[in-house]
Amino acid sequence: MSETLISARGVRKNFGQTEALRGIDLDIRRGEVLAVMGPSGSGKSTLLHCLGGVIVPDAGSVALGETVVSDLDEQRRARLRLTEFGFVFQFGQLLPDLTALDNVSIPLLLAGMKRRDALGEARDWLGRLGLTGLGRKLPSELSGGEAQRVALARALAPRPKILFADEPTGSLDSFAAENVMTMLLGLVRESGTTVVLITHDPRTAAYADREIVVRDGQLSGAARVGAL
Ligand code: ADP
Numbered sequence: 001m002s003e004t005l006i007s008a009r010g011v012r013k014n015f016g017q018t019e020a021l022r023g024i025d026l027d028i029r030r031g032e033v034l035a036v037m038g039p040s041g042s043g044k045s046t047l048l049h050c051l052g053g054v055i056v057p058d059a060g061s062v063a064l065g066e067t068v069v070s071d072l073d074e075q076r077r078a079r080l081r082l083t084e085f086g087f088v089f090q091f092g093q094l095l096p097d098l099t100a101l102d103n104v105s106i107p108l109l110l111a112g113m114k115r116r117d118a119l120g121e122a123r124d125w126l127g128r129l130g131l132t133g134l135g136r137k138l139p140s141e142l143s144g145g146e147a148q149r150v151a152l153a154r155a156l157a158p159r160p161k162i163l164f165a166d167e168p169t170g171s172l173d174s175f176a177a178e179n180v181m182t183m184l185l186g187l188v189r190e191s192g193t194t195v196v197l198i199t200h201d202p203r204t205a206a207y208a209d210r211e212i213v214v215r216d217g218q219l220s221g222a223a224r225v226g227a228l
Pocket of ligand 1: 015016018019020038039040041042043044045046047
């Protein structure tokens with residue numbers, strides 16, 4: 001379990017005068033569930049965006065195995081995000097005019113899967129997330145917890161190497177949050193998916209193998225390393 005999947009070295013990112021990241025070194029192991037904690041504005045989302053190839057650091061590097069993600073142009077990073085990474089955010093960001101089933105099938109269609117196969121896969125994933133029968137509903141017809149599970153199904157359906165989750169339960173009540181986290185953990189453990197999970201909630205972080213804390217754009221010493 002010790003193989004490094006993604007590796008950040010000296011990652012820095014500024015937004016104007018704001019030094020959002022001030023030199024981050026981080027190795028994430030294959031299959032690891034990593035919780036990223038820290039105060040609001042400390043750089044957690046920026047770190048996640050750099051690791052996930054959404055933005056490129058101003059200095060330093062991010063590598064996924066042999067691929068230096070931070071050296072790739074936008075088109076290649078977009079491809080990598082589509083094929084290797086899954087993303088879930090605080091508010092599911094489902095496409096409002098599409099049904100749950102269509103939302104989940106979109107990344108599969110973009111990856112080149114035939115429509116019938118994509119719909120079949122999407123239906124299976126909705127089932128895995130306890131959403132059988134809700135495929136025809138629009139996001140506005142779903143509860144917050146259901147919508148987050150659809151977002152999770154959409155992120156996991158293409159079988160990403162890494163799932164990046166930014167406060168995925170942040171908008172949910174504690175019952176729905178626990179439900180989403182239990183499902184998320186069950187599915188990623190089963191598939192060996194690596195997870196980078198931003199959370200403010202120590203109960204959510206407790207699901208992780210390891211916690212890191214970001215403060216003022218740097219990794220702080222306080223971290224918990226769980227059994228791997
Ligand atoms: P966190 O996720 O820990 O709340 P962020 O990574 O979102 O922190 O933000 C870190 C710092 O960078 C904050 O001061 C924030 O205001 C700033 N920042 C983040 N994204 C942008 C952006 N796109 N433009 C300008 N400033 C930004």
